[in-house]
Amino acid sequence: MKFIEITRETTLKELSDLVGSRNVDTVLHMNGLKRTPYIGRELIESQGTTILSVPDVTWQRKHTLLSGLSSDYDLFEYAATMGEAGWKLLSNRSMFPNTMQIPPEIDIPDGSNVLGNGVKVPESICKTALYQISSEDHHFTVDPSIFNEYNVITNTQFSYNGASEHGGDLLPRWFKIPWGEVTLYSSLNHSDYDNLHHDHEDFPVYPEEVSDGVSANYTTMPDLIYQYEPWQLYTGSGPRTNTYTFNFHRDMWTGDHRDGGANRLIRFCQANCYPKYKGSSVQTSIVTLYVGGSALISGILTNVDVDWSGPLGLDSWYLVCKLSLTITEVSNIALNFDSVRTKPLIG
Numbered sequence: 001m002k003f004i005e006i007t008r009e010t011t012l013k014e015l016s017d018l019v020g021s022r023n024v025d026t027v028l029h030m031n032g033l034k035r036t037p038y039i040g041r042e043l044i045e046s047q048g049t050t051i052l053s054v055p056d057v058t059w060q061r062k063h064t065l066l067s068g069l070s071s072d073y074d075l076f077e078y079a080a081t082m083g084e085a086g087w088k089l090l091s092n093r094s095m096f097p098n099t100m101q102i103p104p105e106i107d108i109p110d111g112s113n114v115l116g117n118g119v120k121v122p123e124s125i126c127k128t129a130l131y132q133i134s135s136e137d138h139h140f141t142v143d144p145s146i147f148n149e150y151n152v153i154t155n156t157q158f159s160y161n162g163a164s165e166h167g168g169d170l171l172p173r174w175f176k177i178p179w180g181e182v183t184l185y186s187s188l189n190h191s192d193y194d195n196l197h198h199d200h201e202d203f204p205v206y207p208e209e210v211s212d213g214v215s216a217n218y219t220t221m222p223d224l225i226y227q228y229e230p231w232q233l234y235t236g237s238g239p240r241t242n243t244y245t246f247n248f249h250r251d252m253w254t255g256d257h258r259d260g261g262a263n264r265l266i267r268f269c270q271a272n273c274y275p276k277y278k279g280s281s282v283q284t285s286i287v288t289l290y291v292g293g294s295a296l297i298s299g300i301l302t303n304v305d306v307d308w309s310g311p312l313g314l315d316s317w318y319l320v321c322k323l324s325l326t327i328t329e330v331s332n333i334a335l336n337f338d339s340v341r342t343k344p345l346i347g
Contacts, residue, residue, distance in 0.1 A: 010040030067180025
């Protein structure tokens with residue numbers, strides 16, 4: 001993904017000279033723009049309209065968007081340090097302020113103001129930024145100083161997740177792991193096991209299957225004379241109770257299954273089946289499962305099942321885990337015909 005800087009004075013001819021006349025329509029369509037001689041003015045005014053018309057971006061959505069940029073240090077740093085207006089554009093139009101997205105197959109001349117260098121973000125910087133943007137202690141922002149000590153290193157043939165703390169091999173990314181895409185959030189206060197984990201945990205996989213359903217409950221009136229069918233009396237609906245199953249390997253975190261990543265995820269889920277005591281008060285958790293930045297369900301975690309299989313690892317324990325979570329919905333809005341009918345596809 002590449003972007004070029006556009007000013008208010010940029011003309012359609014200048015854009016055509018930069019990307020090639022045959023590619024202009026493709027670029028305009030990708031950025032939701034129409035042909036006009038003053039394309040820079042058109043872009044900036046349309047971006048301004050978007051910024052004014054859409055709500056602020058949630059930290060969950062920022063977390064998802066930022067994790068999706070981890071393969072490009074240039075874009076990652078730009079996004080992590082931009083203001084709310086930039087997040088609105090990135091979330092709603094997949095663009096940055098005063099920039100225009102360019103398809104990867106279009107070559108841009110050297111010396112042009114291009115955003116996007118294709119250098120993978122170091123694992124330590126990526127984790128720190130994602131932690132800060134999802135932390136209330138950091139006001140859901142990223143401290144720009146975390147990027148100060150980075151040195152650009154020539155890309156290797158494969159991109160890696162990071163070195164094992166036990167000295168094992170690096171984990172090659174033979175397949176995409178959706179870090180930041182699938183997150184379980186807990187309403188209880190911060191956990192204390194380390195500074196990268198607090199009130200949520202990321203899953204390295206998507207749920208295998210999602211079976212979602214609602215039910216309506218009725219009872220019948222006592223027998224009435226001369227009635228062919230009994231009268232049905234509505235008594236209530238729901239609640240939704242869904243089970244989500246995740247299959248993962250303990251090497252998916254850093255490449256060394258002794259890193260504790262799988263254990264942190266499992267124990268975090270199990271902990272939400274228990275209350276937290278503060279004096280005489282008993283606090284129970286409301287969990288929210290996010291997929292792609294959208295809340296799939298919010299409610300109480302009633303069951304956590306863990307099934308182990310596969311070969312034994314270096315720590316003499318199984319490497320493959322099947323984790324099942326059963327969540328009973330606690331809706332944060334009043335559910336009725338109108339509210340359910342207008343709900344989005346996910347949620």
